Amino acid sequence: MKYDFTAIEKKWQTKWKDEKTFACQTGEQDKPKFYGLVEFPYPSGNGLHVGHARPYTAMDVVARKKRMDGYNVLFPIGYDAFGLPTENFAIKNHIHPAKVTHDNIANFSKQLHMLGYSFDWDRVVNTTDPGYYKWTQWIFLQLYKHGLAYKTTMPVNWCTSCKCVLANEEVVEGVCERCGSPVIRKEKSQWMLKITAYAQRLIDDLDDLDFIERVKIQQKNWIGRSTGAEVTFKATTGEDIVVYTTRPDTLFGATYMVLSPEHALVKQWLDAGKLANADEVVAYQKVAASKSDLERTELNKEKTGVELSGVKGINPVNGKEIPIFISDYVLSTYGTGAIMAVPAHDDRDWEFAKKFGCEIIEVVAGGEDVQKAAFTAKDDTGILVNSDFLNGLTVKEAIPVITKWLEEQKIGHAQVNYKLRDWVFSRQRYWGEPIPMVLCEKCGWQPLPEDQLPLLLPEVESYEPTDDGESPISKMTDWVNTTCPCCGGPAKRETDTMPQWAGSSWYFLRYMDPHNDKALASPEALNYWSPVDWYNGGMEHTTLHLLYSRFWHKFLYDIGVVPTKEPYHKRTSHGMILGEGGEKMSKSRGNVVNPNDIIEQYGADTMRTYIMFIGDFEKAAAWSANGVKGCKRFLDRVWNLATDQEHTGDEYSKVNEAAVHKAIKKVSEDIEAMKFNTAIATLMALVNDFYANGASRGDMKALLLMLSPFAPHMCEELWEMAGYGGQVCLQPWPEYDESKTVAATAKMAVQVSGKVRANIEVPADAADADIVSAALAEPKIAKLAEGMELVKSIVVRGKLVSLILKPKA
CATH class of the missing domain: 3.90.740.10 (Valyl/Leucyl/Isoleucyl-tRNA synthetase, editing domain)
Known part of the structure; x- marks a missing residue:
């Protein structure tokens, strides 16, 4: 039977979506909770790239296994959609950034569905949604009321192209991290967040977290x-x-x-x-x-x-x-x-x-x-x-x-x-959250009353940054001119907007209760899901997003909004995927890999399997077209094994029992350790055993359960065809028996005078003397030993027995 991956993948993606297979509920008391998180993407016009696919697939594998382990899994996705790239695209193409964002999100969502990720699509957040940024503005007001947001004139980093202020963390080797243009210093009045007030706690509390060591070191060095x-x-x-x-x-x-x-x-x-x-x-x-x-x-x-x-x-x-x-x-x-x-x-x-x-x-x-x-x-x-x-x-x-x-x-x-400096929080651009503050000549800066949130962005005709360094919003006098919430006199709104880091500093909390219009999330949801159990993201965000979000979360903890002092229990990171030959992927080099092309030619399961097999997850790895084809051949072998051969018996076959138990142990441990490449290698070896020995229904069932987090569409189809019942992604993860991970017998080569002459199979716990006797009794060896006497024997357990013979005197 042909492996029609296009039809199979579309079938199961539709089924998962329609049946809301991966939706989770707050407060399921009969299951332990697991909150797995990936850094939500910036929805650029270029769409999803393999740099997204590597961490997303990894955490999807983890989330799928956790469900099978019996956890109530929250695995959400959303979009970090404010920021300069969208605004610059809007300026260049004369399209409103809201429309640009809408179209980009639609494309990203389509691609994420194509890869079969088990996100809870009912919990999607979008930082540009007024229902979301209402609470970003609310958090800013709390920071202001507690003395942690203030305005001051200071020397700032000024991007000569973006025409806006950058935080120190956004300047790399003297140029803008985003556009690569020169950055100069200039005096400017800015909103600041007093992250320095949390400097010592940001260091001390790292000791209690399961962060990889290089993340801890980078944060400590940055705080300095x-x-x-x-x-x-x-x-x-x-x-x-x-x-x-x-x-x-x-x-x-x-x-x-x-x-x-x-x-x-x-x-x-x-x-x-x-x-x-x-x-x-x-x-x-x-x-x-x-x-x-x-x-x-x-x-x-x-x-x-x-x-x-x-x-x-x-x-x-x-x-x-x-x-x-x-x-x-x-x-x-x-x-x-x-x-x-x-x-x-x-x-x-x-x-x-x-x-x-x-x-x-x-x-x-x-x-x-x-x-x-x-x-x-x-x-x-x-x-x-x-x-x-x-x-x-x-x-x-x-x-x-x-x-x-x-x-x-x-x-x-x-x-x-x-060394840590307070966070420069103002941006002189349009596409960002309005800062909910007004300036009154009589009363000074005043916070907008909370019942007036969200403060919506005004509609503007031009998004061009102004030559004087002020936000395009500053020209919108009808929006700017307002009344003072304190004295009722004339006042002006703040026209700077928040940086892109604002919306990403608390998004993980909104996932817990994304539709709440009374609070950023309910106490019930926060108490149940907090903290994030496992967060994977890029090392480039260690001194930006990761530090900022820890600061915001600690502040929210101090004012009684969240129940834990740290947002994330565990933080891991991944290496980049490079182009063929090891060069960084770029349009100029012509070596960018589009996931859509791989999916169209080989299927999403091949894409997922290869991107987990490509190498050590924490290290950079070079893309290989041959490697993709190799993973497709592996999935073809699994398909053919399942559909072209007859499988009987619901138990593990005796010949494969030890191999199956060893594979379950190895794959289980490797997924937890993010050693996805060796987990897949183990499954490839198991398939080789099945081809050599045949496989029972029980053997195939174990294989599909273990392979399903990596290649979920094909495994669902084969599971259904075999009549095992239900969906494979909702089945219990297979258990292994430690005592059965050791084979009952061992195959050993027999050498005579340095040359392999035969093979024997002996009990795995056989004594050396018994192994030598079995070797001498093997017909080929017995014939060679006629008229000879044994001078010496060497036993390498589980591998070979070497015999040295000489003629009898």
């Missing part, structure tokens, strides 16, 4: 906790200059200071005419403003800067006057925007000091010439020198001593610092 001290230096003009240092023990070696070009004191001194080289300073500030934070802090770049002529700093531990520079390697957004420089013990400071002729004083003995290279103590045992009352102490001993002294002198204190 350090311990040290804040120290107050004086300027010769009278102002305090506060610096943060992780090495207060080296204060006696501080021979110059560096401020960020944007430091408030620089502007103050310029305005007051205190700087003799003002033109040089202003020119340097302009150059620094054109660079991203990444460019400015690149360790290997040449050090640049300008000394502030007319102002000096005073080292508080010895009263020495030291020069003050501005340099772009100091950021206003980290620490205090000012540093003390100790060139004898920091490579960057040493390079700067050498270039600008600053003094270099050794304060930690190292046995090296600090005039030729900086010496940095590799541990806490270095001995302090040239440091007055710290001399003779180790670094470890000196740090608390100097910190206490600073506190006693009231010029410093211990300080914990983080």
Whole structure:
């Protein structure tokens, strides 16, 4: 019988959809719950690609097995549909972004159905749906009311093409993560979210989570906790200059200071005419403003800067006057925007000091010439020198001593610092959630009353970003002009919109209760489904979405909305799929694989099986057309085995029993460990056994149950044809007997004088002497052994027995 995958797949996709096979109910008390989550896609015009298919298929395999294990499974999907790509497409093609989004979602949904994913389609969310973003706006208002959303003017990353502000996480190697255009720095009034208030908890709570180690490491490094001290230096003009240092023990070696070009004191001194080289300073500030934070802090770049002529700093531990520079390697957004420089013990400071002729004083003995290279103590045992009352102490001993002294002198204190910056939350674009705030000249910024949510996006004729950097919405005066909810006087709405990360920071909660119009989700649903049991997503989102959503969830926990302090119990990640030859897939290379083409030619089950067989799930893997064909041949073999041969007996056949039990154990463990490639290899080996030995109905039943998460359409069809009853996806997962995973007998090769002469089958637990006797009794070996005596025998259990014979004397 022909394997007509097109008809079979359409049949079962329709049946699953019509019968809502994968719909789940909140609160099924007779089953344990399992919430499996994939990162919902951005519905671009290009449609689904194999980069989506790899993680989606993986989590679908897990979800299908969990159902068969008896879990009440929530496996949802939705669309992260606000954002710049849709808006840019709308501008270019003169189509409203709402229509672009609608059409793209329709295409994505069609493709996801084609791949047979077991999503609960009754729970689909769309971040652009007013019924959804009402609650995104509601969360923002709660953040504002609790002091975690605020507006401030600050230097921001500005994309010269997208014409909007980017968070630090959205700037990659000095260019916009999305469009690749240069990013510059400019001053702008922005809404900020105070994620830094949660910095320590975001680190500490990782210890209790089942996240892969590289995810934990990336998050900890991005948050960047350090311990040290804040120290107050004086300027010769009278102002305090506060610096943060992780090495207060080296204060006696501080021979110059560096401020960020944007430091408030620089502007103050310029305005007051205190700087003799003002033109040089202003020119340097302009150059620094054109660079991203990444460019400015690149360790290997040449050090640049300008000394502030007319102002000096005073080292508080010895009263020495030291020069003050501005340099772009100091950021206003980290620490205090000012540093003390100790060139004898920091490579960057040493390079700067050498270039600008600053003094270099050794304060930690190292046995090296600090005039030729900086010496940095590799541990806490270095001995302090040239440091007055710290001399003779180790670094470890000196740090608390100097910190206490600073506190006693009231010029410093211990300080914990983080690299993490508050989240820049404004975007000067149209296609995003309106920020529900109004500005009143009398009352200042006021939140929109919650009963007026959602605040809908206005209809605009042009989505073009404005040349002055304001949102296109700013031109909609009828929408902008409103009344103050506090005093009733005239006010103006905020025209910036939220970033795309807003809607994705809580979508996993909405899946639990997607149609609720009274709350983002009911307490009943939140208590039942929380937390997400297993979340798989890309490593590129570790310091973006994953960090942001953990922050929002912790805040919602603090205000009593959600029952758990963390949103996700387990987080795994996947490697990219590369083009043939190992190059990254791109249109320019012409190596992009369209899932539609693979499905049309080979079927969705082949696509699913191959994409799980392609290699180690956590690592990048190269696409192979031959590999696809190989998986199609495997499914053809399963089909032919099931339809062309007669199978009798509902139990496992004796000859295959051990192989079946071993396969059940291996596939079960591999799915849980995301070793999908070796699970499929195990099933391929089992099919080989069935072809060699024949297979009972019981054998075939086990095979279809294990293969069904990978190739669900074909397995459903074969299950139905065999008359096993029900749908295979709703059957219990097969169990294995550990004692039966070991074969009762073992086949062994028999070597005589180094050459294989025969094969024997012996009990698996046979003694070596018995194995040798069985080998000698084998007719071919017995004939060879006539007139010979056994000199030596070697038994490699389960594999071979080697006999060395010689003529009898």
